Amino acid sequence: MLNNKIISIVLFSIILIDPLVGNKLLFTWLPQNPEITMLAPCFAAGSLFALLKEKINVNSQLLFSCWVLCLLFKKSSFNFYFLYLAIFFSILFLASLDFMIKIKPSSDISYGLYLWGWPIQQVLAQFFPEYGIKFNQAASIVIAVCFGFASWHLVEKRFIKIGLNFNKNN
Template sequence: MSLLSHSLSRKRNNFDLVRLVAASAVVYAHSIIVQKPDGHIDFVTAWLGFDYSGSLGVFAFFLLSGLLVTASYERQRSPARYLILRAARIWPAVAVASLFAIFVMGPLLTNLPWRQYFASSATWANLDSFSTVTLGRRILLPGVFSDNPVPDAMFAPLWTLPVEVRYYVVVLVAGMLGLLKSPRGMVVALLIGLAPLLVRPYFAPHFHLAWRHLAPLAQGGYAFHPELVFLSGMLLYALREHVDINGWTATALCAVYLCMRGTPLAHALFYPAFAYGVLWIGTTPLLHRFAPRNDYSFGIYIYGFPVQQTVAHFWPALGHLVALLIATPFVVALAWLSWHGIEKPALDWTRARLARTRVRAQQAAADGMPEPAAR
């Protein structure tokens, strides 16, 4: 047996590889959207007849987040440490990306005079990266990408961050209530976790999509249910000692889906097969040699869209694959800089500070203990 619990250590899994593929899928999907239509459709949509590669990439991210963030809380056993580490993983990269957009991309790409660009309050509003991460405030720069096929959008994929942050809070609340320690408690945690899903459609900017959020996935539609995927990851963590991951089961689930493809059951069968496939790819030793040593996925996710928008700004009529080839080296370079220059240093510094704080607390506790009585 290959239990899921045995693969939660980073040295034993390929989850960074899964995240890298997921981020690349999102970038590929957006290559079709940001350019003028060239007659091509997403290959996942063409093959499945529903959903598309971008949403599957997002689902892979959320499945692993639900699993690994829950595991992180259990390891930390401290709400403060958990929140600090979650913030250190996301906020610094987004804050620097905001600065890069304001002071590098904006001046180079705006159709406004620099004086007008820097005098606009809309420019400086983008310094509020905290609201981008927690509330979904869009990063919009005056005169930038206003004539693109997808006008104005700078970091469109970041709409998922507030959704994920809300579920960090769900994990926090569930952990503080002691619900993460057993499958039975996890059921209560999952019920708590349904609340953000039910209220999200009624808050801007997604009110007009409410019927799609809560309705069954429509033919050709985008799922918009990453919350359910995160909760599935939480449930998998609760059942980690009982979930066996093996290639035969993954093959069988794929075969069942293929046999039922084109039937009303196709949707219901595809997503469990996809989730199990993600777990198999993330845990099989066969792919461990391909797992990257560094996690560039978040940087690719952040910078993919603005770089693609820049290509579309200069060459809107390019075919999406040519545009993707042009954008890729710049996206990879920015992701490399983000990881080595921002993300990893922020995480290392935060972990070191927390470790020192823990050691001092342990020393203080030891110093305050009464000495054992002499015999």
């Protein structure tokens, strides 16, 4: 029997390659804007990175290689993939640096970003397809950060406190 991790990897891999297939197999309801079709693969790539994080060693060589691939494939239809791969690994690399690790914000909006990021992207893609992916991503980040912040302060932090109090009483 296949375990959930393997099923997830296969599913996210299918989502990742869908835009490369001439006939769209998934997400047929999305507008025909080629930039919009990259939203699901970007989400799938992030999910794959999370699933395979034990096997991915983010270091300066990997980061450099990603940017070299991005430059080598600049004029190809695969440019989006290499550009986003380079951006993703750049963010991960920067986040792993010592001075970044020492910065500890008081609000943990990570789950809220995860929870709200995808639906916000999809709503913006549906209602504002003419603005393209750069608008979608910039607006999604701003809105998801706001939702994540609200989610942390209005829901998550309160339930964590309730959970801690519950554990103390039992």
